[in-house]
Amino acid sequence: MLRFLRRFRQPPHPIPAGRPPSPAAARNGNGAAATRSSKPSTRPAISEQGIFYLNATLSVLQRERVRLATRQVVHGRPARGARFLEIPIYLDREMVRSLSMQHALKDSTLRAIRAVAGVDAVNAWQQRNAIVYQYQLAHQFWKFYKRTDLPSPDGIGLGVGRSLVPFQLNNRHTLVAGETRSGKSVTIESILFAIMQSHRPDEVGLVLIDPNQTFGIRKDGLSAGEVGRFTNAAHLLRPVAHSYEQIDDAINYVYGEWKRRTRNGIQDAPGIVLVIDELMSEAVIGDRESGSHHAEHLEKLTQLASQGIKNNIFLVVGAQDPRVSNTSGLFMRNLGLRFIGQVTDGAASRALAGQSGVNAHLLTGNGDFVRVGKGNGDQHTRFQVAEPTRADFNRLERRPVRATPVAPAEIINPPPPEPDEVDATLLFPDDEEAPEADEVEVCVDALTLAIYFHEKQLSVRQARARYGIVRRAHQEVRQFARDLEAEVKSLRAGNPPNSPYYQKLLQERDE
Numbered sequence: 001m002l003r004f005l006r007r008f009r010q011p012p013h014p015i016p017a018g019r020p021p022s023p024a025a026a027r028n029g030n031g032a033a034a035t036r037s038s039k040p041s042t043r044p045a046i047s048e049q050g051i052f053y054l055n056a057t058l059s060v061l062q063r064e065r066v067r068l069a070t071r072q073v074v075h076g077r078p079a080r081g082a083r084f085l086e087i088p089i090y091l092d093r094e095m096v097r098s099l100s101m102q103h104a105l106k107d108s109t110l111r112a113i114r115a116v117a118g119v120d121a122v123n124a125w126q127q128r129n130a131i132v133y134q135y136q137l138a139h140q141f142w143k144f145y146k147r148t149d150l151p152s153p154d155g156i157g158l159g160v161g162r163s164l165v166p167f168q169l170n171n172r173h174t175l176v177a178g179e180t181r182s183g184k185s186v187t188i189e190s191i192l193f194a195i196m197q198s199h200r201p202d203e204v205g206l207v208l209i210d211p212n213q214t215f216g217i218r219k220d221g222l223s224a225g226e227v228g229r230f231t232n233a234a235h236l237l238r239p240v241a242h243s244y245e246q247i248d249d250a251i252n253y254v255y256g257e258w259k260r261r262t263r264n265g266i267q268d269a270p271g272i273v274l275v276i277d278e279l280m281s282e283a284v285i286g287d288r289e290s291g292s293h294h295a296e297h298l299e300k301l302t303q304l305a306s307q308g309i310k311n312n313i314f315l316v317v318g319a320q321d322p323r324v325s326n327t328s329g330l331f332m333r334n335l336g337l338r339f340i341g342q343v344t345d346g347a348a349s350r351a352l353a354g355q356s357g358v359n360a361h362l363l364t365g366n367g368d369f370v371r372v373g374k375g376n377g378d379q380h381t382r383f384q385v386a387e388p389t390r391a392d393f394n395r396l397e398r399r400p401v402r403a404t405p406v407a408p409a410e411i412i413n414p415p416p417p418e419p420d421e422v423d424a425t426l427l428f429p430d431d432e433e434a435p436e437a438d439e440v441e442v443c444v445d446a447l448t449l450a451i452y453f454h455e456k457q458l459s460v461r462q463a464r465a466r467y468g469i470v471r472r473a474h475q476e477v478r479q480f481a482r483d484l485e486a487e488v489k490s491l492r493a494g495n496p497p498n499s500p501y502y503q504k505l506l507q508e509r510d511e
Protein backbone atom coordinates (compact mmCIF):
# COMPACT_ATOMS: atom_id res chain seq x y z
CA MET A 1 0.00 0.00 0.00
CA LEU A 2 2.80 2.38 0.83
CA ARG A 3 4.35 1.72 -2.52
CA PHE A 4 1.07 2.66 -4.10
CA LEU A 5 0.63 5.81 -2.09
CA ARG A 6 4.07 7.01 -3.01
CA ARG A 7 2.93 7.11 -6.60
CA PHE A 8 0.25 9.55 -5.53
CA ARG A 9 2.55 11.82 -3.59
CA GLN A 10 2.48 14.79 -5.91
CA PRO A 11 0.04 17.51 -4.76
CA PRO A 12 -3.45 17.10 -6.15
CA HIS A 13 -4.46 19.13 -9.14
CA PRO A 14 -6.98 21.83 -8.45
CA ILE A 15 -10.45 21.07 -9.76
CA PRO A 16 -10.83 22.95 -13.00
CA ALA A 17 -13.70 25.36 -12.68
CA GLY A 18 -16.47 25.73 -15.21
CA ARG A 19 -15.43 22.82 -17.39
CA PRO A 20 -18.03 20.08 -17.30
CA PRO A 21 -16.57 16.64 -16.70
CA SER A 22 -17.14 14.13 -19.45
CA PRO A 23 -17.90 10.41 -19.33
CA ALA A 24 -14.40 9.90 -20.70
CA ALA A 25 -13.33 9.42 -17.11
CA ALA A 26 -15.17 6.16 -17.02
CA ARG A 27 -12.51 4.74 -19.26
CA ASN A 28 -9.84 5.59 -16.77
CA GLY A 29 -8.95 3.47 -13.77
CA ASN A 30 -7.00 0.70 -12.09
CA GLY A 31 -4.00 2.70 -11.12
CA ALA A 32 -3.61 4.19 -14.56
CA ALA A 33 -4.73 7.49 -13.09
CA ALA A 34 -1.45 7.80 -11.21
CA THR A 35 0.67 7.69 -14.32
CA ARG A 36 -1.62 10.05 -16.13
CA SER A 37 -1.55 12.59 -13.33
CA SER A 38 1.94 13.68 -14.41
CA LYS A 39 0.53 15.27 -17.59
CA PRO A 40 -2.58 17.12 -16.47
CA SER A 41 -2.99 19.51 -19.36
CA THR A 42 -3.73 16.83 -21.96
CA ARG A 43 -6.51 15.04 -20.10
CA PRO A 44 -10.23 15.62 -19.74
CA ALA A 45 -11.24 17.51 -16.64
CA ILE A 46 -13.10 14.66 -15.02
CA SER A 47 -10.12 12.33 -14.82
CA GLU A 48 -8.23 15.07 -13.01
CA GLN A 49 -11.12 15.39 -10.65
CA GLY A 50 -11.06 11.64 -10.20
CA ILE A 51 -7.36 11.68 -9.34
CA PHE A 52 -7.87 14.54 -6.97
CA TYR A 53 -10.72 12.78 -5.17
CA LEU A 54 -8.76 9.54 -5.10
CA ASN A 55 -5.76 11.26 -3.55
CA ALA A 56 -7.95 12.90 -0.96
CA THR A 57 -9.58 9.59 -0.09
CA LEU A 58 -6.37 7.59 0.09
CA SER A 59 -4.77 10.17 2.35
CA VAL A 60 -7.71 10.07 4.73
CA LEU A 61 -7.87 6.27 4.68
CA GLN A 62 -4.18 6.07 5.44
CA ARG A 63 -4.69 8.35 8.41
CA GLU A 64 -7.56 6.12 9.55
CA ARG A 65 -5.25 3.09 9.17
CA VAL A 66 -7.60 1.40 6.73
CA ARG A 67 -5.78 -1.53 5.13
CA LEU A 68 -6.17 -1.40 1.38
CA ALA A 69 -5.70 -4.25 -1.07
CA THR A 70 -2.10 -5.36 -1.08
CA ARG A 71 -2.12 -6.23 -4.73
CA GLN A 72 -1.21 -3.68 -7.37
CA VAL A 73 -4.74 -2.51 -8.10
CA VAL A 74 -6.07 -0.39 -5.29
CA HIS A 75 -8.90 1.40 -7.04
CA GLY A 76 -11.33 0.67 -9.84
CA ARG A 77 -12.51 2.82 -12.71
CA PRO A 78 -13.97 6.19 -11.85
CA ALA A 79 -17.49 6.35 -13.25
CA ARG A 80 -19.81 9.27 -13.81
CA GLY A 81 -23.29 9.37 -12.27
CA ALA A 82 -25.74 12.17 -13.04
CA ARG A 83 -24.56 14.20 -10.04
CA PHE A 84 -21.52 12.41 -8.69
CA LEU A 85 -18.30 10.70 -9.58
CA GLU A 86 -17.82 7.21 -8.22
CA ILE A 87 -14.55 5.39 -7.47
CA PRO A 88 -14.25 1.92 -5.94
CA ILE A 89 -11.33 1.39 -3.58
CA TYR A 90 -10.36 -2.19 -2.79
CA LEU A 91 -9.66 -3.27 0.75
CA ASP A 92 -7.39 -5.97 1.98
CA ARG A 93 -9.59 -9.07 1.71
CA GLU A 94 -9.03 -9.96 5.32
CA MET A 95 -10.16 -6.53 6.36
CA VAL A 96 -13.62 -6.89 4.91
CA ARG A 97 -16.21 -6.75 7.70
CA SER A 98 -13.56 -5.76 10.22
CA LEU A 99 -13.08 -2.57 12.15
CA SER A 100 -10.84 -1.32 9.38
CA MET A 101 -13.72 -1.55 6.96
CA GLN A 102 -16.00 0.25 9.37
CA HIS A 103 -13.46 3.06 9.50
CA ALA A 104 -13.62 3.36 5.74
CA LEU A 105 -17.39 3.82 5.90
CA LYS A 106 -18.00 5.81 9.04
CA ASP A 107 -19.39 9.34 9.06
CA SER A 108 -16.27 11.05 10.36
CA THR A 109 -14.17 9.44 7.60
CA LEU A 110 -16.65 10.55 4.97
CA ARG A 111 -16.66 14.06 6.40
CA ALA A 112 -12.85 14.14 6.35
CA ILE A 113 -12.77 12.98 2.72
CA ARG A 114 -15.41 15.56 1.86
CA ALA A 115 -13.30 18.31 3.41
CA VAL A 116 -10.05 17.25 1.75
CA ALA A 117 -11.71 16.65 -1.64
CA GLY A 118 -13.61 19.93 -1.33
CA VAL A 119 -16.99 18.53 -2.37
CA ASP A 120 -20.45 19.04 -0.87
CA ALA A 121 -21.07 15.39 -0.01
CA VAL A 122 -19.30 12.03 -0.08
CA ASN A 123 -21.25 8.81 0.18
CA ALA A 124 -19.73 5.34 0.50
CA TRP A 125 -21.08 1.83 0.07
CA GLN A 126 -19.54 -1.53 0.53
CA GLN A 127 -19.61 -3.75 -2.51
CA ARG A 128 -17.94 -7.06 -1.77
CA ASN A 129 -14.33 -6.21 -0.90
CA ALA A 130 -14.51 -2.69 -2.27
CA ILE A 131 -15.75 0.54 -0.79
CA VAL A 132 -17.37 2.60 -3.51
CA TYR A 133 -16.96 6.30 -2.81
CA GLN A 134 -19.32 8.78 -4.46
CA TYR A 135 -18.22 12.40 -4.71
CA GLN A 136 -20.98 14.90 -5.36
CA LEU A 137 -20.23 17.10 -8.35
CA ALA A 138 -20.78 20.85 -8.41
CA HIS A 139 -24.29 21.81 -9.49
CA GLN A 140 -23.26 23.07 -12.94
CA PHE A 141 -22.14 19.54 -13.87
CA TRP A 142 -25.40 17.81 -12.93
CA LYS A 143 -27.32 15.93 -15.57
CA PHE A 144 -31.08 15.67 -15.86
CA TYR A 145 -32.64 12.91 -17.89
CA LYS A 146 -35.90 12.65 -19.71
CA ARG A 147 -37.57 9.41 -20.65
CA THR A 148 -36.38 9.88 -24.23
CA ASP A 149 -32.80 9.52 -22.90
CA LEU A 150 -33.56 5.95 -21.84
CA PRO A 151 -32.31 3.19 -24.14
CA SER A 152 -35.29 1.00 -23.30
CA PRO A 153 -38.95 1.81 -22.49
CA ASP A 154 -39.00 -0.34 -19.35
CA GLY A 155 -36.38 1.91 -17.76
CA ILE A 156 -37.02 4.59 -15.16
CA GLY A 157 -33.61 6.23 -14.91
CA LEU A 158 -29.88 6.09 -15.52
CA GLY A 159 -27.12 5.12 -13.11
CA VAL A 160 -23.35 5.45 -13.40
CA GLY A 161 -22.05 5.37 -16.95
CA ARG A 162 -25.65 5.95 -18.10
CA SER A 163 -26.55 2.38 -17.21
CA LEU A 164 -30.26 1.64 -17.44
CA VAL A 165 -32.26 1.14 -14.25
CA PRO A 166 -35.25 -0.92 -15.36
CA PHE A 167 -38.60 -1.38 -13.67
CA GLN A 168 -40.22 -4.75 -14.10
CA LEU A 169 -43.26 -6.31 -12.51
CA ASN A 170 -41.98 -9.55 -11.12
CA ASN A 171 -42.13 -10.78 -7.57
CA ARG A 172 -41.99 -7.66 -5.48
CA HIS A 173 -44.06 -4.71 -4.42
CA THR A 174 -42.46 -1.29 -4.58
CA LEU A 175 -41.96 1.53 -2.11
CA VAL A 176 -40.96 5.00 -3.27
CA ALA A 177 -39.94 7.06 -0.24
CA GLY A 178 -38.18 10.33 0.51
CA GLU A 179 -38.92 13.77 1.82
CA THR A 180 -41.04 16.36 0.02
CA ARG A 181 -39.38 17.40 -3.24
CA SER A 182 -37.13 14.35 -3.30
CA GLY A 183 -38.94 13.42 -6.49
CA LYS A 184 -41.28 10.62 -5.39
CA SER A 185 -44.22 11.59 -7.57
CA VAL A 186 -42.04 12.01 -10.65
CA THR A 187 -40.45 8.61 -9.93
CA ILE A 188 -43.89 7.00 -9.70
CA GLU A 189 -44.87 8.69 -12.96
CA SER A 190 -41.78 7.26 -14.63
CA ILE A 191 -42.65 3.81 -13.22
CA LEU A 192 -46.16 4.22 -14.66
CA PHE A 193 -44.77 5.03 -18.10
CA ALA A 194 -42.35 2.09 -17.86
CA ILE A 195 -45.28 -0.23 -17.12
CA MET A 196 -47.51 1.24 -19.84
CA GLN A 197 -44.76 1.24 -22.45
CA SER A 198 -43.81 -2.37 -21.84
CA HIS A 199 -47.27 -3.97 -21.40
CA ARG A 200 -50.45 -3.76 -23.44
CA PRO A 201 -53.62 -2.59 -21.64
CA ASP A 202 -55.00 -6.14 -21.81
CA GLU A 203 -51.87 -7.43 -20.06
CA VAL A 204 -51.67 -4.95 -17.19
CA GLY A 205 -54.32 -2.63 -15.78
CA LEU A 206 -53.67 0.30 -13.48
CA VAL A 207 -55.57 1.70 -10.52
CA LEU A 208 -54.20 5.11 -9.50
CA ILE A 209 -54.66 6.85 -6.18
CA ASP A 210 -53.40 10.42 -6.14
CA PRO A 211 -54.92 12.23 -3.14
CA ASN A 212 -52.90 15.43 -3.63
CA GLN A 213 -53.46 15.51 -7.40
CA THR A 214 -49.75 15.88 -8.11
CA PHE A 215 -49.27 13.46 -11.00
CA GLY A 216 -48.28 15.47 -14.06
CA ILE A 217 -47.53 18.63 -12.06
CA ARG A 218 -44.03 20.13 -11.94
CA LYS A 219 -43.06 22.61 -9.29
CA ASP A 220 -40.39 25.23 -9.68
CA GLY A 221 -40.09 27.36 -6.59
CA LEU A 222 -43.61 28.55 -5.81
CA SER A 223 -45.04 28.08 -9.28
CA ALA A 224 -46.57 24.86 -10.49
CA GLY A 225 -47.22 23.82 -14.08
CA GLU A 226 -48.98 20.85 -15.58
CA VAL A 227 -47.20 18.67 -18.14
CA GLY A 228 -50.01 16.17 -18.57
CA ARG A 229 -52.65 13.92 -16.99
CA PHE A 230 -53.15 10.19 -16.76
CA THR A 231 -56.90 10.72 -17.15
CA ASN A 232 -58.25 8.26 -19.73
CA ALA A 233 -54.95 6.45 -20.20
CA ALA A 234 -55.84 3.20 -21.91
CA HIS A 235 -54.27 1.15 -19.09
CA LEU A 236 -56.51 2.61 -16.38
CA LEU A 237 -59.10 0.26 -14.90
CA ARG A 238 -60.81 3.17 -13.13
CA PRO A 239 -60.59 6.96 -13.16
CA VAL A 240 -57.73 8.34 -11.05
CA ALA A 241 -58.93 8.50 -7.41
CA HIS A 242 -58.55 11.75 -5.47
CA SER A 243 -61.31 12.01 -2.86
CA TYR A 244 -61.83 9.68 0.10
CA GLU A 245 -64.84 8.03 -1.60
CA GLN A 246 -62.94 7.46 -4.85
CA ILE A 247 -59.95 6.10 -2.91
CA ASP A 248 -62.17 3.81 -0.87
CA ASP A 249 -63.73 2.52 -4.11
CA ALA A 250 -60.31 2.04 -5.71
CA ILE A 251 -58.99 0.01 -2.76
CA ASN A 252 -62.23 -2.02 -2.58
CA TYR A 253 -62.07 -2.64 -6.30
CA VAL A 254 -58.57 -4.12 -6.15
CA TYR A 255 -59.25 -5.95 -2.90
CA GLY A 256 -62.48 -7.42 -4.31
CA GLU A 257 -60.63 -8.54 -7.40
CA TRP A 258 -57.94 -10.17 -5.27
CA LYS A 259 -60.63 -11.98 -3.24
CA ARG A 260 -62.23 -13.24 -6.43
CA ARG A 261 -58.91 -14.45 -7.78
CA THR A 262 -57.75 -16.03 -4.56
CA ARG A 263 -61.07 -17.84 -3.96
CA ASN A 264 -61.07 -19.24 -7.46
CA GLY A 265 -57.38 -20.04 -7.56
CA ILE A 266 -56.81 -17.64 -10.47
CA GLN A 267 -53.11 -17.01 -10.87
CA ASP A 268 -52.79 -16.03 -14.51
CA ALA A 269 -55.27 -13.17 -14.86
CA PRO A 270 -53.93 -9.89 -16.29
CA GLY A 271 -51.75 -7.93 -13.90
CA ILE A 272 -53.25 -5.19 -11.75
CA VAL A 273 -50.98 -2.51 -10.36
CA LEU A 274 -52.42 -0.45 -7.52
CA VAL A 275 -50.41 2.76 -7.42
CA ILE A 276 -50.72 5.01 -4.39
CA ASP A 277 -48.94 8.32 -4.11
CA GLU A 278 -48.87 9.68 -0.53
CA LEU A 279 -49.98 6.57 1.33
CA MET A 280 -50.07 8.38 4.67
CA SER A 281 -52.45 11.09 3.52
CA GLU A 282 -55.72 11.41 5.37
CA ALA A 283 -57.82 9.97 2.57
CA VAL A 284 -55.72 6.80 2.18
CA ILE A 285 -54.66 5.32 5.51
CA GLY A 286 -54.25 8.51 7.54
CA ASP A 287 -52.38 8.98 10.72
CA ARG A 288 -53.02 6.77 13.74
CA GLU A 289 -52.35 9.59 16.16
CA SER A 290 -54.59 12.20 14.56
CA GLY A 291 -57.63 9.93 14.76
CA SER A 292 -58.15 9.94 10.98
CA HIS A 293 -56.72 6.46 10.60
CA HIS A 294 -58.48 4.15 8.17
CA ALA A 295 -57.65 0.79 9.68
CA GLU A 296 -59.68 -1.10 7.07
CA HIS A 297 -57.68 0.47 4.22
CA LEU A 298 -54.44 -0.49 5.89
CA GLU A 299 -55.68 -3.99 6.56
CA LYS A 300 -56.71 -4.53 2.93
CA LEU A 301 -53.47 -3.08 1.62
CA THR A 302 -51.47 -5.23 4.04
CA GLN A 303 -53.24 -8.32 2.78
CA LEU A 304 -52.61 -7.32 -0.84
CA ALA A 305 -48.96 -6.70 0.05
CA SER A 306 -48.51 -10.08 1.66
CA GLN A 307 -50.62 -12.18 -0.71
CA GLY A 308 -51.37 -10.24 -3.89
CA ILE A 309 -48.43 -11.18 -6.06
CA LYS A 310 -49.39 -14.79 -6.60
CA ASN A 311 -52.61 -13.47 -8.14
CA ASN A 312 -50.72 -10.92 -10.25
CA ILE A 313 -51.66 -7.95 -8.08
CA PHE A 314 -48.85 -5.50 -7.43
CA LEU A 315 -48.47 -2.42 -5.24
CA VAL A 316 -46.44 0.68 -6.00
CA VAL A 317 -46.58 2.90 -2.94
CA GLY A 318 -45.21 6.39 -2.48
CA ALA A 319 -44.90 7.86 1.01
CA GLN A 320 -42.70 10.37 2.71
CA ASP A 321 -41.81 8.48 5.84
CA PRO A 322 -43.74 5.23 6.24
CA ARG A 323 -42.78 3.26 9.33
CA VAL A 324 -43.77 0.01 10.91
CA SER A 325 -45.45 2.03 13.66
CA ASN A 326 -47.77 3.99 11.37
CA THR A 327 -48.42 1.16 8.89
CA SER A 328 -47.72 -2.45 9.89
CA GLY A 329 -44.69 -4.70 10.04
CA LEU A 330 -46.20 -7.11 7.55
CA PHE A 331 -46.96 -4.31 5.11
CA MET A 332 -43.49 -2.76 5.29
CA ARG A 333 -41.71 -6.08 5.03
CA ASN A 334 -43.52 -6.91 1.82
CA LEU A 335 -42.38 -3.78 0.01
CA GLY A 336 -39.31 -5.60 -1.21
CA LEU A 337 -38.16 -3.18 -3.89
CA ARG A 338 -37.43 0.30 -2.63
CA PHE A 339 -36.56 3.53 -4.32
CA ILE A 340 -35.30 5.97 -1.71
CA GLY A 341 -34.80 9.64 -2.49
CA GLN A 342 -33.31 12.30 -0.27
CA VAL A 343 -34.24 11.96 3.40
CA THR A 344 -33.51 14.09 6.47
CA ASP A 345 -30.96 11.97 8.30
CA GLY A 346 -29.17 8.66 8.60
CA ALA A 347 -31.83 7.19 10.86
CA ALA A 348 -34.57 7.91 8.31
CA SER A 349 -32.40 6.37 5.60
CA ARG A 350 -31.93 3.18 7.61
CA ALA A 351 -35.61 2.93 8.48
CA LEU A 352 -36.85 3.50 4.92
CA ALA A 353 -34.25 1.41 3.14
CA GLY A 354 -34.74 -1.32 5.76
CA GLN A 355 -30.96 -1.55 6.10
CA SER A 356 -28.00 0.60 6.99
CA GLY A 357 -25.36 1.85 4.60
CA VAL A 358 -27.60 3.48 1.99
CA ASN A 359 -27.08 7.03 3.33
CA ALA A 360 -30.05 8.53 1.52
CA HIS A 361 -29.55 11.71 3.54
CA LEU A 362 -26.51 12.36 1.35
CA LEU A 363 -28.58 12.44 -1.84
CA THR A 364 -29.35 15.73 -3.56
CA GLY A 365 -33.14 15.54 -4.03
CA ASN A 366 -35.18 16.15 -7.21
CA GLY A 367 -34.83 12.73 -8.75
CA ASP A 368 -31.54 11.56 -7.18
CA PHE A 369 -32.55 8.06 -5.99
CA VAL A 370 -31.14 4.80 -4.71
CA ARG A 371 -32.68 1.52 -5.78
CA VAL A 372 -32.53 -0.90 -2.87
CA GLY A 373 -33.42 -4.52 -3.49
CA LYS A 374 -33.74 -6.85 -0.57
CA GLY A 375 -32.69 -10.01 -2.33
CA ASN A 376 -29.33 -11.61 -1.74
CA GLY A 377 -26.59 -10.01 -3.78
CA ASP A 378 -28.88 -7.19 -4.84
CA GLN A 379 -26.57 -4.18 -4.93
CA HIS A 380 -27.74 -0.64 -4.32
CA THR A 381 -27.86 1.51 -7.41
CA ARG A 382 -27.80 5.28 -7.29
CA PHE A 383 -29.48 6.78 -10.31
CA GLN A 384 -31.21 9.83 -11.68
CA VAL A 385 -34.87 9.31 -12.43
CA ALA A 386 -35.77 10.07 -16.05
CA GLU A 387 -38.55 12.64 -15.90
CA PRO A 388 -41.68 12.16 -18.02
CA THR A 389 -42.34 15.21 -20.18
CA ARG A 390 -45.36 16.71 -21.89
CA ALA A 391 -44.47 14.74 -25.03
CA ASP A 392 -44.66 11.47 -23.07
CA PHE A 393 -48.14 12.37 -21.80
CA ASN A 394 -49.20 13.46 -25.29
CA ARG A 395 -48.17 10.11 -26.73
CA LEU A 396 -50.17 8.11 -24.17
CA GLU A 397 -52.76 5.77 -25.63
CA ARG A 398 -56.17 6.96 -24.37
CA ARG A 399 -59.70 5.64 -24.20
CA PRO A 400 -62.72 6.57 -22.09
CA VAL A 401 -62.56 5.22 -18.55
CA ARG A 402 -65.79 4.71 -16.63
CA ALA A 403 -66.27 4.82 -12.88
CA THR A 404 -68.05 1.52 -12.30
CA PRO A 405 -69.73 1.17 -8.90
CA VAL A 406 -67.84 -0.94 -6.38
CA ALA A 407 -69.45 -2.95 -3.63
CA PRO A 408 -67.83 -2.52 -0.23
CA ALA A 409 -65.45 -5.44 0.18
CA GLU A 410 -65.55 -7.39 3.43
CA ILE A 411 -62.15 -8.39 4.72
CA ILE A 412 -61.48 -12.12 4.51
CA ASN A 413 -58.93 -14.17 6.44
CA PRO A 414 -57.25 -11.21 8.05
CA PRO A 415 -53.65 -12.08 8.80
CA PRO A 416 -52.84 -12.51 12.50
CA PRO A 417 -51.74 -9.03 13.55
CA GLU A 418 -49.29 -9.74 16.33
CA PRO A 419 -46.28 -11.88 15.45
CA ASP A 420 -45.59 -9.58 12.52
CA GLU A 421 -44.66 -6.77 14.81
CA VAL A 422 -42.25 -8.90 16.78
CA ASP A 423 -39.11 -8.30 14.83
CA ALA A 424 -40.11 -4.82 13.76
CA THR A 425 -37.41 -3.05 15.70
CA LEU A 426 -34.82 -5.50 14.50
CA LEU A 427 -35.78 -4.98 10.90
CA PHE A 428 -35.92 -1.22 11.23
CA PRO A 429 -33.34 -0.67 13.93
CA ASP A 430 -33.45 3.08 13.99
CA ASP A 431 -37.14 3.53 13.71
CA GLU A 432 -37.78 5.73 16.73
CA GLU A 433 -41.48 5.29 16.19
CA ALA A 434 -41.36 1.52 16.19
CA PRO A 435 -43.20 -0.21 19.01
CA GLU A 436 -41.73 0.50 22.43
CA ALA A 437 -38.71 -1.67 23.04
CA ASP A 438 -40.17 -3.59 25.94
CA GLU A 439 -43.40 -4.29 24.07
CA VAL A 440 -41.34 -6.24 21.59
CA GLU A 441 -40.37 -9.79 22.21
CA VAL A 442 -36.83 -10.43 21.00
CA CYS A 443 -36.31 -13.58 18.95
CA VAL A 444 -32.80 -14.94 19.26
CA ASP A 445 -31.77 -15.91 15.75
CA ALA A 446 -28.72 -17.96 14.86
CA LEU A 447 -26.96 -15.19 12.98
CA THR A 448 -27.19 -12.65 15.78
CA LEU A 449 -26.21 -15.30 18.28
CA ALA A 450 -23.12 -16.11 16.22
CA ILE A 451 -22.06 -12.46 16.48
CA TYR A 452 -22.05 -12.67 20.26
CA PHE A 453 -20.08 -15.88 20.32
CA HIS A 454 -17.57 -14.28 18.03
CA GLU A 455 -17.38 -10.87 19.74
CA LYS A 456 -17.87 -11.44 23.44
CA GLN A 457 -17.04 -7.87 24.45
CA LEU A 458 -19.36 -6.11 22.00
CA SER A 459 -20.80 -2.93 23.54
CA VAL A 460 -24.28 -1.56 22.86
CA ARG A 461 -22.81 1.17 20.74
CA GLN A 462 -20.67 -1.20 18.68
CA ALA A 463 -23.57 -3.62 18.23
CA ARG A 464 -25.66 -0.83 16.79
CA ALA A 465 -22.92 0.69 14.63
CA ARG A 466 -21.58 -2.55 13.19
CA TYR A 467 -24.63 -4.74 12.95
CA GLY A 468 -27.65 -2.47 13.46
CA ILE A 469 -28.63 -4.40 16.61
CA VAL A 470 -30.79 -2.35 18.98
CA ARG A 471 -30.21 -2.16 22.75
CA ARG A 472 -32.96 -4.55 23.76
CA ALA A 473 -31.86 -7.25 21.31
CA HIS A 474 -28.24 -6.65 22.27
CA GLN A 475 -28.92 -7.29 25.93
CA GLU A 476 -31.06 -10.35 25.38
CA VAL A 477 -28.92 -12.04 22.78
CA ARG A 478 -25.69 -11.33 24.66
CA GLN A 479 -27.19 -12.82 27.81
CA PHE A 480 -28.46 -15.80 25.86
CA ALA A 481 -24.99 -16.39 24.41
CA ARG A 482 -23.43 -16.19 27.88
CA ASP A 483 -25.99 -18.53 29.42
CA LEU A 484 -25.61 -20.96 26.59
CA GLU A 485 -21.85 -21.00 26.87
CA ALA A 486 -21.98 -21.49 30.62
CA GLU A 487 -24.49 -24.31 30.21
CA VAL A 488 -22.37 -26.10 27.61
CA LYS A 489 -19.34 -25.85 29.90
CA SER A 490 -21.31 -27.14 32.84
CA LEU A 491 -22.79 -30.05 30.85
CA ARG A 492 -19.33 -30.96 29.61
CA ALA A 493 -18.16 -31.11 33.21
CA GLY A 494 -20.84 -33.74 33.82
CA ASN A 495 -23.37 -31.52 35.64
CA PRO A 496 -27.11 -31.86 35.04
CA PRO A 497 -28.84 -29.19 32.90
CA ASN A 498 -29.21 -25.99 34.84
CA SER A 499 -29.61 -23.00 32.50
CA PRO A 500 -32.39 -20.42 33.16
CA TYR A 501 -34.08 -21.66 29.98
CA TYR A 502 -34.11 -25.22 31.19
CA GLN A 503 -35.45 -24.08 34.56
CA LYS A 504 -38.18 -22.12 32.81
CA LEU A 505 -39.07 -25.12 30.72
CA LEU A 506 -39.43 -27.28 33.83
CA GLN A 507 -41.54 -24.61 35.47
CA GLU A 508 -43.83 -24.34 32.46
CA ARG A 509 -44.19 -28.09 32.35
CA ASP A 510 -45.24 -28.17 36.00
CA GLU A 511 -47.88 -25.55 35.37
Ligand SMILES: Nc1ncnc2c1ncn2[C@@H]1O[C@H](COP(=O)(O)OP(=O)(O)O)[C@@H](O)[C@H]1O
Pocket residue numbers: 144145178179180181182183184185186187214217218219220366367368384385386387
Ligand atom coordinates in the same frame (compact mmCIF):
# COMPACT_ATOMS: atom_id res chain seq x y z
N1 LIG B 1 -36.21 13.08 -12.03
C1 LIG B 1 -36.31 14.40 -11.97
N2 LIG B 1 -35.64 15.16 -12.86
C2 LIG B 1 -35.74 16.49 -12.80
N3 LIG B 1 -36.46 17.17 -11.90
C3 LIG B 1 -37.14 16.47 -10.99
C4 LIG B 1 -37.11 15.06 -10.99
N4 LIG B 1 -37.88 14.61 -9.99
C5 LIG B 1 -38.37 15.71 -9.39
N5 LIG B 1 -37.93 16.84 -9.99
C6 LIG B 1 -38.29 18.21 -9.61
O1 LIG B 1 -38.62 18.23 -8.24
C7 LIG B 1 -39.97 18.62 -8.06
C8 LIG B 1 -40.61 17.80 -6.95
O2 LIG B 1 -40.74 16.48 -7.39
P1 LIG B 1 -41.92 15.57 -6.86
O3 LIG B 1 -41.85 14.28 -7.57
O4 LIG B 1 -43.19 16.30 -6.90
O5 LIG B 1 -41.43 15.38 -5.34
P2 LIG B 1 -42.18 14.65 -4.14
O6 LIG B 1 -43.31 13.88 -4.70
O7 LIG B 1 -41.13 13.79 -3.53
O8 LIG B 1 -42.60 15.75 -3.22
C9 LIG B 1 -40.65 18.41 -9.42
O9 LIG B 1 -41.70 19.29 -9.62
C10 LIG B 1 -39.53 18.68 -10.38
O10 LIG B 1 -39.40 20.06 -10.58
Ligand SMILES: [Mg+2]
Pocket residue numbers: 184185186214277
Ligand atom coordinates in the same frame (compact mmCIF):
# COMPACT_ATOMS: atom_id res chain seq x y z
MG1 LIG C 1 -45.34 14.01 -4.39
